[in-house]
Amino acid sequence: MAEAAISLSEDRYARFAAISWWRQDRLRSARVLVIGAGALGNEVLKNFALLGVGDVVVADLDRVEASNLTRSVLFSAADTGRPKAEVAAARMRAMCPDTQATALVGNVLADVGLGWFRRADVVIGALDNREARVFVNQACARLGRPWFDGGIEVLNGIVRGFHPPHTPCYECTMTAADWSVLNQRRSCSMLARQALAARGTPTTPTTGSVIGAMQAQEAIKLLHGLEHLRGAGWIFEGLGHASYRCEYQLLPDCPWHEPVPEVHAPAWCGHETTLTAVAEYARNVLGGLDAIDLPRELVETLTCAACGRSDACNRPLEALDAAAVQCPGCGAERAPRAYHSIAAGSIVPGRTLGGIGLPRFDIIFARCGERSLGIEMGADAPAPGGQVA
Ligand SMILES: [Zn+2]
Ligand SMILES: [Zn+2]
Known part of the structure; x- marks a missing residue:
């Protein structure tokens, strides 16, 4: 300067x-x-x-x-x-x-x-x-x-x-x-x-x-x-x-007072990384894997009770607007099937972090027994001084 x-x-x-x-x-x-x-x-x-x-x-x-x-x-x-x-x-x-x-x-x-x-x-x-x-x-x-x-x-x-x-x-x-x-x-x-x-x-x-x-x-x-x-x-x-x-008083049954897990931000992990690759990384660090917990609710499918039609969605629940939930077949409002955790045994090969609906630069939490590990999409991190719009 x-x-x-x-x-x-x-x-x-x-x-x-x-x-x-x-x-x-x-x-x-x-x-x-x-x-x-x-x-x-x-x-x-x-x-x-x-x-x-x-x-x-x-x-x-x-x-x-x-x-x-x-x-x-x-x-x-x-x-x-x-x-x-x-x-x-x-x-x-x-x-x-x-x-x-x-x-x-x-x-x-x-x-x-x-x-x-x-x-x-x-x-x-x-x-x-x-x-x-x-x-x-x-x-x-x-x-x-x-x-x-x-x-x-x-x-x-x-x-x-x-x-x-x-x-x-x-x-x-x-x-x-x-x-x-x-x-x-x-x-x-x-x-x-x-x-x-x-x-x-x-x-x-x-x-x-x-x-x-x-x-x-x-x-x-x-x-x-x-x-x-x-x-x-x-x-x-x-x-x-x-x-x-x-x-304020700490509520004895409030779930948000567990120790903060360690977070890794591998540079290879980003929006395009598969869940399988992340699961393998977590298994190596934690010595096993029970489930991957997501920081937000994702919607896998939208199902119409009126006409029975079901479509893939793969977006966050909160991203769905009126047009997204409307059935393209009959116009009724469809019900979202939302989830916020994936059991280790039910990971579908080939699915990516972005593909299931997580935003860029998000963090997922791998769990094995009492141990937990945060994995950040380090590849999506903003460049120092860089602009994101
Ligand atoms: Zn609390
Ligand atoms: Zn319908």
Whole structure:
């Protein structure tokens, strides 16, 4: 880097340098994964760019709509119709020359490989639904990554910090009523679920600023080794000016507190690798293989009860939209046959990781007795400094 560029960069962060514990180099070398580029995500991402965080990956499925413009500082009317993640990443790069921003256009439950979670120092959930929060929590628990969840509704908001498996996690905070709502939605048909998901939460840019700022600030504190929310929450009540901290309890029967398995990222393993090759690798490392556990539900076949027709699917359950579940024969809604584990004895030769519907850069978990090994699609890892769109 030229000398002039260095001094310009130092000037840029002069007010941070006056803070005794501040370490700009830690922020510049940090990797952050932000799930969601809506009202909250915009505030979080804006702050990470202002702070000079070096590597920010942003994942979002949606495109910019007119109704986003009242709550999204990174979007303008000219962006309508473009993917939110791409617009947000481009704005961040323009805001801060030190920020390498990468856009992942996709649904976290279907399209974001767990490798993105493993490479992150901290994960931010800027989400508006429980299904995605449960998925992010599980991904973080499988890999031992800390994450900060944010939620906003009108003038109220909440920030929660979790570091599963070590601390109480998001699922530990879920009440019986929360589970019943989630399970009701899960038992609904795909079409009904998507109609529910399309309903937006009432939110304002002001509450989004408060909660998004707290999420970014907690991440900065974590990156500096300062005290932060760990198995705890911060609740903000905008109308009555109350804010307070609450501690969560680890639920004894919560499944997300097992030790984090070792993860290997062989460079030969990618989207085109066969399950047979992965199974052989796992057998050599673990001394045997009982099953391969998948980090997301995949659909093998779609079956129509009305006309009896059954078709291969090989996509993540959460990737199926109304058109995908409609029977091409009679037009009725077909039922997906989903699975999230493959017994060692039922691996079909020739099937590839991508071919069964896993996204690129995902991680699968091989199990033998009590032992578990994560295998990342290392061949799909982003090149250092490379862009993924
Ligand atoms: Zn838990
Ligand atoms: Zn049919």
